Amino acid sequence: xxxxxxxxxxxxxxxxxxxxxxxxxxxxxxxxxxxxxxxxxxxxxxxxxxxxxxxxxxxxxxxxxxxxxxxxxxxxxxxxxxxxxxxxxxxxxxxxxxxxxxxxxxxxxxxxxxxxxxxxxxxxxxxxxxxxxxxxxxxxxxxxxxxxxxxxxxxxxxxxxxxxxxxxxxxxxxxxxxxxxxxxxxxxxxxxxxxxxxxxxxxxxxxxxxxxxxxxxxxxxxxxxxxxxxxxxxxxxxxxxxxxxxxxxxxxxxxxxxxxxxxxxxxxxxxxxxxxxxxxxxxxxxxxxxxxxxxxxxxxxxxxxxxxxxxxxxxxx
Amino acid sequence: xxxxxxxxxxxxxxxxxxxxxxxxxxxxxxxxxxxxxxxxxxxxxxxxxxxxxxxxxxxxxxxxxxxxxxxxxxxxxxxxxxxxxxxxxxxxxxxxxxxxxxxxxxxxxxxxxxxxxxxxxxxxxxxxxxxxxxxxxxxxxxxxxxxxxxxxxxxxxxxxxxxxxxxxxxxxxxxxxxxxxxxxxxxxxxxxxxxxxxx
Numbered sequence: 001x002x003x004x005x006x007x008x009x010x011x012x013x014x015x016x017x018x019x020x021x022x023x024x025x026x027x028x029x030x031x032x033x034x035x036x037x038x039x040x041x042x043x044x045x046x047x048x049x050x051x052x053x054x055x056x057x058x059x060x061x062x063x064x065x066x067x068x069x070x071x072x073x074x075x076x077x078x079x080x081x082x083x084x085x086x087x088x089x090x091x092x093x094x095x096x097x098x099x100x101x102x103x104x105x106x107x108x109x110x111x112x113x114x115x116x117x118x119x120x121x122x123x124x125x126x127x128x129x130x131x132x133x134x135x136x137x138x139x140x141x142x143x144x145x146x147x148x149x150x151x152x153x154x155x156x157x158x159x160x161x162x163x164x165x166x167x168x169x170x171x172x173x174x175x176x177x178x179x180x181x182x183x184x185x186x187x188x189x190x191x192x193x194x195x196x197x198x199x200x201x202x203x204x205x206x207x208x209x210x211x212x213x214x215x216x217x218x219x220x221x222x223x224x225x226x227x228x229x230x231x232x233x234x235x236x237x238x239x240x241x242x243x244x245x246x247x248x249x250x251x252x253x254x255x256x257x258x259x260x261x262x263x264x265x266x267x268x269x270x271x272x273x274x275x276x277x278x279x280x281x282x283x284x285x286x287x288x289x290x291x292x293x294x295x296x297x298x299x300x301x302x303x304x305x306x307x308x309x310x311x312x313x314x315x316x317x
Numbered sequence: 318x319x320x321x322x323x324x325x326x327x328x329x330x331x332x333x334x335x336x337x338x339x340x341x342x343x344x345x346x347x348x349x350x351x352x353x354x355x356x357x358x359x360x361x362x363x364x365x366x367x368x369x370x371x372x373x374x375x376x377x378x379x380x381x382x383x384x385x386x387x388x389x390x391x392x393x394x395x396x397x398x399x400x401x402x403x404x405x406x407x408x409x410x411x412x413x414x415x416x417x418x419x420x421x422x423x424x425x426x427x428x429x430x431x432x433x434x435x436x437x438x439x440x441x442x443x444x445x446x447x448x449x450x451x452x453x454x455x456x457x458x459x460x461x462x463x464x465x466x467x468x469x470x471x472x473x474x475x476x477x478x479x480x481x482x483x484x485x486x487x488x489x490x491x492x493x494x495x496x497x498x499x500x501x502x503x504x505x506x507x508x509x510x511x512x513x514x515x516x
Contacts, residue, residue: 014410018423025426028433029471036464 037136045141051121052145058110058117062156065103065110066163072096072103073170080177090181097174101196104167108199111160115199118153122226125149126233130288134245134254143241150237154224157203164198171196206292208238209299211317212262225292231272232287235259235300253286259300271312273299280316326360327367334372342381345470349373350399350435351477352485354428357403359412359489365400369393391442395435402431416487425479432474436467 079096083089125146132139182188204227208220220238229237232254236243244258256272257264264270272283272290275297283290292298303314330352337348349372357365373393377385385392406427414420437460444451444459451459 010411014423015419017409018419018426021423021426021430025429025433025471025475028430029468032464032468032471035461036468039461039464 047124051124052149055114055117055121055149058114059156062107062110062114065107066159069100069103069107069163069167072100073167076100076170076174080174083177085181085184087185087187090185093174093177100170104196104198107163108197111156112199114156115153118149118156119226122146122149122153123228126226126229129236130230130233131247131249133247134241134243140241143236147237147240150224150226154203157224167196167198204292204294206234206295207297208234209297209317210239210259211299211301213268213302213314217317218260225294229292230288231274231283231290231292231298232256234292234298235287251286253288256287256300259302262302267304268302269305269312271301271303271305271314273301273317275299282312282316323360323364323367326356326364327371330356330368331371331375334368335375338372338376339381343473345466346473346477348477348481349376349396350428350432350474351481353396353399354403354406354424354431354478355482355485355489357400358407358410358482358486359493362400362404365403366397369396369400372396387446388439388442391439395438398434398438399428399431402427412486412490414483414486414490416484418483421479421483424482425475425477428478428482429471429475432470433467436463436470440467 076093076096079093083093125142129139129142129146132142134143203224205222205224208223210218210220212218223234223238225234232245235256239260242260243256244263245254245256247254256270259270272287273280274283274290275281280299290298299317301312301314301317303312305311306313334347334349334352341348349369353365353369353372355365356368370393373396374389377389377392406424410420440460440463441456443463444456448455448459
């Protein structure tokens with residue numbers, strides 16, 4: 001009888017020790033994973049911050065160059081107002097013009113380095129996001145940073161294009177003044193006039209459609225894209241990261257489960273399409289493998305799938 | 318005490334560990350941890366510890382990645398944790414271990430905890446040896462860098478320990494005759510620590 005009680009006690013004690021060991025191991029492994037992901041997250045954050053601070057300093061340099069150019073353009077305007085048609089006044093105007101061109105060229109080279117910095121940061125951020133699950137904390141932060149960065153880059157490009165447009169007008173008006181001056185005073189000044197060298201940012205663009213399958217279709221026409229983007233990255237940017245996707249490293253692809261809050265169900269899924277030869281064709285690969293080309297059309301449609309072929313049952317968006 | 322049997326056990330199992338270390342070149346997946354645990358369980362702390370020491374010494378000196386250097390004393394010292402855990406487990410569980418029961422999971426967990434202690438100790442030693450005098454940041458970074466390897470080690474030890482440890486202990490008890498008590502084994506009544514307290 002006593003022996004039986006002793007055995008039961010010993011058995012309970014063994015079970016207790018075993019359960020404690022399992023709990024301790026569970027704690028160790030879960031803490032290790034938490035620590036590992038926290039470290040990865042911190043490193044990702046730190047490198048993103050580094051790129052963004054480098055970008056900010058390039059941005060500041062660019063803004064200083066813009067300010068200098070604006071002040072030079074202002075001096076040119078003042079000189080033009082003070083110009084009275086005399087040779088000395090013209091030479092003063094030409095000197096001011098040349099100084100403005102020098103500032104413009106400097107501003108150009110600043111924009112060029114800013115553009116390089118932006119493209120580098122965007123590429124790094126895109127490649128890090130392109131290998132993440134949308135549920136991870138890093139993705140949430142990085143996708144917001146990517147869309148903000150992309151918009152800020154587009155704004156810079158637009159402001160640059162406007163400045164170039166304005167300066168082109170200044171140059172053409174000055175050139176006509178040179179022609180007028182040369183014909184009226186019978187002297188040649190064409191050789192002393194500096195030549196501005198604007199760069200062409202050449203943004204690529206494509207059209208995107210999100211068809212929710214219930215009559216709602218969202219078009220994102222003429223959307224600016226970066227060379228090398230795939231449909232997954234482009235969708236991430238146009239939706240501000242509002243996607244639900246699982247990354248499969250072995251395939252290098254995401255399974256897209258949700259776009260703009262509309263999640264896949266047991267009967268309806270998100271399908272990627274591209275417009276080729278005047279017709280929409282469903283993609284047989286994941287969005288990550290669909291390269292975006294300038295001027296092309298791409299779509300997502302939410303519809304049912306054939307149970308055997310897994311192809312979409314809808315004819316296209 | 319059977320000296321000849323102990324020496325034989327140390328020789329056989331050390332050879333087995335070293336040869337499997339060479340045959341399975343997957344980092345952090347080693348038979349050593351489970352074997353030291355199981356032998357310490359069945360033949361006592363000393364036999365388990367000797368198998369661990371001999372195996373780690375040989376592996377540290379003749380290693381495909383090169384001579385282990387000053388880390389060897391720490392890996393040799395660290396491996397004793399499996400012997401300690403194996404011996405302690407034998408005091409609690411006794412010799413009557415079924416090859417397939419909840420004990421598989423418990424033993425796997427105990428060996429995996431040993432892996433955690435071993436990794437912590439050897440990673441700390443690495444931080445101190447490589448970056449002497451180490452700062453808290455350097456120690457922290459070294460420990461963090463070891464986390465993915467530690468997880469692999471713990472998971473591998475859990476899987477191998479849960480699968481093999483009870484099987485080996487049962488085999489030693491029924492076929493070889495463990496140190497604990499052959500006579501008591503025959504009746505399956507080897508007393509555990511708790512049982513002895515109840516005596």
